[in-house]
Amino acid sequence: MLSVENLRVVYHDVISILNGVSLKATGGEISVIIGANGAGKTTLLRAIGGMLDLYEGDIIEGDIKIGKVSLRGLDSTDIMKKFSLTYVMEDRPVFWYLTIEENLAAAAYSRWDGAVKADMERVFEYFPVLGKLRRQKAGYTSGGEQQMLAIGMSLMTRPKILLFDEPSLGLAPLITEELFGIIQRLNQEGITILLVEQNAHAALQIGHHGYVLENGRVVLEGTAGALLENEDVREFYLGTGAKARKSYQEAKRYKRRKRWL
């Protein structure tokens, strides 16, 4: 189980992005984090994935743990080796100038076992379209294919925990649906998933548990079903709920509660 405890992150020593985030990704489940732009979703994943250093970010308080072991101070390669945790960055992190096969081979770099070829075939089984394009440079494939490749690459690392940063970014609804189906299937095969999404509806549909992140804090949490029913979530993240114009004073009820969760 992955747990984040009261995490505070600043960039360049001054820009405070996460102001005390606590959440849990229970093993074997899909945990969903939704939130608007600038809420700190990507920063949270960078912190967990050990990538903050590369963006001049620092954890100044709090901790990230897998089981009882802290991840603080480890970089991405250590985290991947020790905990089989792979972070799939936003905006389709594939290598444009490598072919699809080479991309998969690059992602298997940290492994030394002989099963790389077999795993590659398994990825092509998941995504038959990649198999057809295997000698094509990844830069010349479509957005959906690139996102599939990114997921395929993450599988090449044999993950137990996968962090996804907005896999639906810039993709057509049909392709998003297909991708989310695959993410669900991966989860059913035993991979713990932490999914960050702006597409709240689609994400909560497949998720078990959900968190709403705003201004670097978790402002709401609950089972995915409960969040889908929540009036605020419906209004601000799903675009359903209250239809009539409302005064600003009434907006975001949870913000006016006396205590944060």
Add this chain to the structure above:
Amino acid sequence: MTDLVQTLGAGLLMGCVYGLLGLGIVIIFRASEAFNFAIGEFLVVGGFLFYLFYFDLHLPFLLALPLGLLASGAVGALIERLSIKPLLGRSPLSMTIITLGLASVLRASVQLIFGAHSYSFVIELPDLGLELGDLLFPSERVWAGLLSLAAFGLILFLLFRTRWGVAIRATSESQTKAMAFGIGARFILLLVWAVSSMCIAVAGVMISNFGALSYLTGIAGLRAIPVVLIGGMDSIGGALVGGLIVGVCEALVGSYLEPLGLVGFKEVAPYLLLLIVLFLRPYGLFGTVRIERV
């Protein structure tokens, strides 16, 4: 006619060596977008390390060459750890400036250790000299061309057929993405510097073998600048073609223009050619056409 063939042949042989020098620049440029201005000094250091094994310790060539190259690779890796790694993530320009400083430090160290005089440098190799009628290609030139080509081929194999090669090419594209997939970008950068300095060392040994080795031999390393700019800063094939072009250009100018009274024009000609190429193709002949997505 014989004259022309002789000139072209000599130019092509020399071009292979220049191509190898260019490759040393290109792989570092691809991995970190920094230009290694210390190439001349890497060349001299490589030459002297080989000198130690071959002439001082009297090891056979087949043993001395790999040992010398390994030592050069180790020196390159050490230099990367000390001077380049602390700059990881900063602007590539700072790395480029660092290499300028490195050049001075290395040149001075070589002078301190080995002195400023020339060392005679003749490797005993089987005679591969070609004599066909009026044509004459001296053995050391043929060896230089062949060995450079072989080294070039080995590096291509490393880059395109091994796991490290894929990792190097992935890291060259994006250090961040590579790190996210568990490729230790720091180790890859170390590897790239080691491979690059080995590459330059092979060229260094071959160039020294034309006569002598001193700290001034490093000037030959400057030929790499027109080579990579003509071929394209990030193109591996471009380095070879650029090398051949520079070699041939130099040879042609040397045997046809210099006798007309333009003494020393040979040194300038590649740069003139470079200017023309850059006017026509600012990225060099084979510089990457960036993949643009619409």
